[in-house]
Amino acid sequence: MTHLPERLLAGYRNFMAGRYSAESDRYRSLAKDGQSPTTMVIACCDSRAAPETIFDAGPGELFVVRNVANLVPPYAPDGQHHGTSAALEFAVQSLKVSSIVVMGHGRCGGIGAALNPSAEPLSPGDFIGKWMGLVAPAAEALSGNLMTAAERQTALERISIRYQVANLRSFPCVKILEGKGRLTLHGAWFDISTGELWVMNPETGDFERPQLK
Structure with missing residues (x-):
């Protein structure tokens, strides 16, 4: 057995x-x-978008935290349980990573749930629904436009990444270190069907394909 x-x-x-x-x-x-990775990746727990695989990383190279839809809750020192915030605190304050990447992906189930808040909850606790409430304002802003369902899905996947990068800056340790040039924040979006990686332009927020030599 x-x-x-x-x-x-x-x-x-x-x-x-x-x-x-x-x-x-x-x-x-x-x-x-001990470990000394220089990069933290905040990624979705979707089994199709593993950062270690996508970035061909070896043991000890990436510090990865994964949750539904790669979200970063805003800074809230309220005594509650904050798994992603705890991982962020450890990466920045103890491991002293020099870069943080928020990586979303196409066909994200969590984002799909945010776009369809009236769907039947998977359980009485509706943990996914409550969790995805973090991007509800962005989802609501997309509900009344002329995009197709697929276009709306991709748009929110990318817009959410910008929200999460902004939430990272709500953490004092992140904001201070970024201001000193000791920490950089990045956004990326991975297309499962094609393998394409799109990187967020830090100045404009647009997603662009990197030049691969």
């Missing part, structure tokens, strides 16, 4: 025979000396 799904055990066997075997010295060094 196994205590894990067989698919996971098979993947672990491949990991040990492949990547871990090839990078065992690196893993041992990380275990001994």
